[in-house]
Structures are given as structure tokens and as C-alpha cells.
């Protein structure tokens with residue numbers, strides 16, 4: 277397509293409004309190109325991407341190593357289904373298992389599929405290993421959770437917008453207050469198969485649990501022979517300055533649920549990662565996916581894991597996260613009522629006097645910065661981990677100005 281062929285934003289948006297189901301309310305920008313931390317819209321205006329597709333673009337747009345891995349694989353083989361072996365999946369799984377310190381990987385595509393897979397594995401483990409009577413397995417989840425959009429998953433959400441109108445829902449889940457280890461421990465009984473939590477809640481607005489919560493969850497699960505399932509789909513793979521957010525408390529869950537950044541911003545790749553005594557409960561024919569573990573996904577996933585294996589990006593996220601925090605702190609009391617920062621991930625609560633989160637996101641858009649509001653008054657920042665400190669400075673200055681607009 278030449279530049280002359282590019283449609284205008286208005287034309288694209290009205291075509292979308294006419295023909296795409298209204299399950300999203302996007303900001304009014306039509307992105308046509310991306311490179312690193314920047315995108316360009318159809319009119320040629322550039323924006324700094326501080327959302328990174330909800331952490332799916334941890335390595336930025338079109339990272340050369342990831343594009344090279346995908347391009348090489350596109351020239352050889354893209355899809356086999358798991359009816360046959362392909363020559364990429366084994367290497368990807370071995371590398372991801374090593375990065376995670378676990379034995380095995382069950383590859384899927386989207387995050388919600390990884391969560392569904394984790395639920396099935398936990399239930400199968402409860403019946404076949406722990407000895408929970410068939411049909412009674414219970415999974416404890418947290419208030420404020422976000423694990424995806426399937427009917428089972430929204431059934432244990434406490435967000436009415438996610439749930440209302442989509443029941444009936446699957447039984448077997450109990451919601452406990454996030455961050456309250458004592459309540460969680462008290463709720464565990466003989467039928468409890470697993471505790472499923474986000475080590476940091478992303479959609480909720482980068483909500484960081486009290487210090488010691490993850491350790492207490494780990495201890496309670498170990499003591500009661502219950503699986504600790506960590507949904508690291510948004511928090512994992514470098515975002516918080518460690519490979520996994522659980523590492524912030526030195527905790528290792530029984531199952532990691534991974535997604536988003538695992539696909540390098542190129543295609544959906546998710547996985548459940550665990551040891552043989554847990555993941556080994558799944559037998560041929562019991563679970564699967566036409567696309568899960570496809571060679572293109574495995575090639576990109578392997579390149580992602582190789583980038584993370586050096587630890588450089590994690591160290592960068594930690595250092596730049598401190599930088600971001602230092603830049604955001606002076607805004608508290610000047611249009612911002614609070615911030616929560618973990619690595620290169622920030623929830624910024626906007627003073628309602630300055631407008632709703634959406635309005636501030638629109639003002640930032642006009643200033644060339646892409647962010648997304650969540651839950652009314654919060655703006656979530658998740659820049660690519662490759663962003664420069666000077667770009668963070670510029671973006672926070674735009675936020676300061678947007679709050680004054």
C-alpha cells in the first residue's frame with residue numbers, strides 16, 4: 277500500500293463502527309505502523325505507546341530478533357496441528373521450562389485459554405492425585421480478579437460489567453478478598469484444588485498486594501496440599517523487573533499461566549508451565565488446541581525466551597521503573613491522587629477534579645502518548661521494556677500538561 281492509499285482515521289473508524297461488534301470503546305486513533313516504543317497513525321502522527329497491548333508488546337513493536345525468528349519460520353513451516361510433531365515445539369518448551377525452573381509446558385494461544393487449561397489441570401490433579409471426591413473440587417480466586425473473558429472465567433469475576441447477562445456460570449469457585457492471606461487460608465478445605473491469583477492485578481489498576489501475601493499464599497497451599505496457580509499473563513516475562521512477579525517475594529507457584537508477551541507482540545502464544553507431578557495428570561485426548569504449540573508460535577516463543585534468559589530486560593525494567601516512579605511522584609497532589617509502581621508498570625489514580633481517566637487518556641492521545649484508563653479514575657502505564665529514560669521523561673511531562681489542560 278502506498279501512502280496515497282491510506283484511508284483517513286474517520287473512514288476507518290466509521291467502517292469499524294458499522295461492521296465490528298462494539299465490544300470495545302477504542303481511543304480515536306488509527307494505528308498504521310509501529311517500531312520500538314512508537315506507533316504512527318494513518319495521518320502520519322507519531323505516538324509513544326505506553327500501553328504495549330497490555331504487556332503483549334514488552335519488547336516493543338516489531339523487535340528485530342522476533343521479526344527475524346518469525347520471518348525465518350514463515351519461510352519453512354507454520355502449522356501442523358498437534359496430530360504430528362513439529363521441529364520447533366520441543367526447543368521452545370525446553371527453553372521456557374528452564375526459564376521457569378519447571379519440567380513441562382502445555383502450549384495454548386490466548387491468555388484465557390491458559391487460564392482454562394490451568395483450571396482443568398488443577399481439577400484433574402485434585403481428583404487423580406489429591407483424592408478430592410469427583411465433582412467437588414473447589415478453586416479459590418481473588419476479589420478484583422481479571423483472568424479473561426470465557427464464560428467460566430467471567431463467572432468468578434466480581435466485576436458486574438464482565439459478568440452481568442452472561443450466566444449461568446460454572447460452579448466450583450469462591451472469591452476471597454485480594455491481599456487477605458488469613459481469609460484465604462481459612463477458606464481452604466479438603467475439597468480445595470487450587471488458589472488462582474494474579475501476583476499483581478493488572479486490569480484492576482496495577483494493584484500490588486501487601487508484602488508477605490504471596491509468601492503466605494504459598495505457605496498455606498503447601499501446608500494444605502493445594503496448588504498455587506499464578507496468573508502471570510500480564511505481570512510475567514519481565515514487566516515488573518523480574519522474570520515473574522512472584523519472584524518479588526521469592527515465591528514459586530505450582531503452575532505459571534503465561535501469555536501476552538510470550539508471543540513477542542507478533543501472535544498469540546500462551547502456556548501453562550509446571551512440574552511433571554502436576555502437569556503430568558493430563559493425558560492424550562483430554563485437552564488440546566488446533567493452534568497451540570504451532571511451529572510459528574514456538575519459533576517466536578523461543579526467541580522471546582532467549583531474550584529473557586539473559587536477564588538484561590528484567591534489569592532494565594527495574595531501573596526504568598525506579599525512574600518512572602521518581603518522575604510520577606511529584607504529580608501526587610497535582611492532579612494525581614496516588615500511584616502504584618512495580619517495575620515498569622504503573623497504575624496512576626487521577627483526581628476526579630481533573631476529569632475521568634478516559635478524558636485524561638484522550639488528552640494524552642492529543643499530546644502523542646497512548647495509555648488506557650481502567651476502572652474510571654485510573655490510568656495504566658506499561659511501556660515497552662525497551663523504552664528510553666528520556667522518553668519516559670517526555671511522556672510524564674505530557675501527563676503533567678494533560679492534567680493542566
Ligand SMILES: Cc1ncc(COP(=O)(O)O)c(C=O)c1O
Pocket residue numbers: 330386387388389391422423424425474478479507508509510511535536
Ligand atoms: C492476568 C490476565 N489473565 C488473563 C488474561 C486474558 O488474556 P487474553 O486476553 O489473551 O485471553 C489477561 C488479559 O488481560 C490478564 O491480564
